[in-house]
Amino acid sequence: MATVHLTIGNRRYSSWSLRGWLAIRLAGLEPDTDVIWLDEPGYKERLAAASPGRTVPVLRDGDLVVWDSLAIALYLAERHPGLWPADPRLRAEAYAVTAEMHSGFPAMRAALPMDLSCSDPRVPEPAVAAEVARIAAIWSRPEAAGGPFLFGAPSLADCAFAPVASRFRSYGVPLDGRAAAYAETLLSWPPFLDWETAAALETHVIENP
Numbered sequence: 001m002a003t004v005h006l007t008i009g010n011r012r013y014s015s016w017s018l019r020g021w022l023a024i025r026l027a028g029l030e031p032d033t034d035v036i037w038l039d040e041p042g043y044k045e046r047l048a049a050a051s052p053g054r055t056v057p058v059l060r061d062g063d064l065v066v067w068d069s070l071a072i073a074l075y076l077a078e079r080h081p082g083l084w085p086a087d088p089r090l091r092a093e094a095y096a097v098t099a100e101m102h103s104g105f106p107a108m109r110a111a112l113p114m115d116l117s118c119s120d121p122r123v124p125e126p127a128v129a130a131e132v133a134r135i136a137a138i139w140s141r142p143e144a145a146g147g148p149f150l151f152g153a154p155s156l157a158d159c160a161f162a163p164v165a166s167r168f169r170s171y172g173v174p175l176d177g178r179a180a181a182y183a184e185t186l187l188s189w190p191p192f193l194d195w196e197t198a199a200a201l202e203t204h205v206i207e208n209p
């Protein structure tokens with residue numbers, strides 16, 4: 001896999017695109033990217049043309065097309081060692097929390113949309129607070145040897161949670177202890193900072209994303 005192509009949405013808002021992009025960077029690749037602006041007329045048609053699933057991100061590796069951020073992560077993990085924890089028990093846990101993020105937390109996702117430029121502290125309603133508490137519990141798992149990421153070294157689980165750290169920062173969601181330290185680790189992770197820098201150059205603004 002020499003180079004791959006990733007179609008993404010607006011970097012400022014598209015949390016699933018960020019996950020796919022982080023997974024590619026974790027694999028040591030620097031993707032070519034193109035953006036489908038999710039606020040422009042005709043974007044649904046462009047999505048349909050680019051993605052069988054009609055969503056971003058979409059990875060292209062030669063003539064192979066992989067859509068959905070989790071599928072992209074799994075595809076990369078088959079080809080690049082070290083994207084999941086080496087220990088089988090930790091790996092199973094990493095699978096579980098990544099899947100939980102991919103399929104869960106609907107109230108939090110609806111109430112606290114990713115907007116990298118937003119700073120709007122708010123008090124989450126109870127359904128959101130319950131999901132936030134579950135995420136904070138995941139982030140407080142016993143410290144793993146080998147580094148500050150969820151399982152020590154960076155893994156695909158961290159790609160899944162990085163957009164959530166950004167949401168919590170934007171909306172002033174309080175964290176403490178290990179969860180707070182982990183959120184800081186994600187927000188200062190060089191690939192995340194690269195994405196954030198590129199996002200700051202985008203001029204598209206979506207009201208109420």
Ligand SMILES: N[C@@H](CCC(=O)N[C@@H](CS)C(=O)NCC(=O)O)C(=O)O
Pocket residue numbers: 009013014015016017038044047054055056057067068069070
């Ligand atoms: N589960 C999918 C979700 C992808 C998704 O919903 N992406 C959003 C952008 S963040 C999208 O393409 N939305 C299309 C639309 O707004 O019509 C994944 O992990 O890739």
